[in-house]
Amino acid sequence: MDRVPILKAGDVLLVSIQTDLEDRTVMALREDLAERIVRTGARGVVIDITAVEIVDSFIGQMLAGIAAMSQLLDARTVVVGMRPAVAITLVELGLSLGGVQTALDLETGLRLLGAGPLDGGPSEAQDRR
């Protein structure tokens, strides 16, 4: 099974989804993220879906689930790079993704998390434990 790599930049975890997602892969990502948030004490998660061509109700629910889970672990999730066609389709599908914060691109997403641009950002966050 494919696993989505999780990168760390400062106290933000970065996930860039590059493939047509299989359900198991998304579920594994949720678990991996939970574990990484706790281990690194990350305060933010950015999920880049620029390359994702479709989001159906299951994947949408997973994104919402990841956002809710990260919030419980004291980290905010921002989904960035949703394609216009995907956004139009989600609205028609009836999925509002209300609890998911979104931003047009990575830079805006990072700014939302108070992380600033990657190059000038704060140095490695201390592990919380």
Added chain:
Amino acid sequence: MTDAHEIRHEIRIATGDDIVRIRRAVRTVACAARMSLVDRTKLVTAASELARNVIGHGGGGTVRIERLISPSGVSGVRMVFEDAGPGIPDVRLALTDGWSTGQGLGLGLPGARRLVDEFDLQTVVGEGTRVTVTKWTR
């Protein structure tokens, strides 16, 4: 030689891999029908929802994906999802936003219906369900 009009796929629906395969096949056929990016995205999303229902509620089944040309020359894509599962006792309820017998959001069927141009649901309790959807190229 294959006739471009005769594009047709039959895919078994049993696992998560199959859903990914179906999305890919639908995208290919929608491209062949020269559908816009937005319409392609809608059709692939509808396919993903209906395939998921076949696995989750219908106990597995098949889908037939074909390119259509109407008598007036309009291109389209038709998808027929079939399973021999428990069927749907109340179709009106099943097509209501937010109604689910599982842990889903209850958006799959009504959402898929909104994403296509023609939607037909045939079901017999104890025998199975067939959902036929068509989207025309604008």
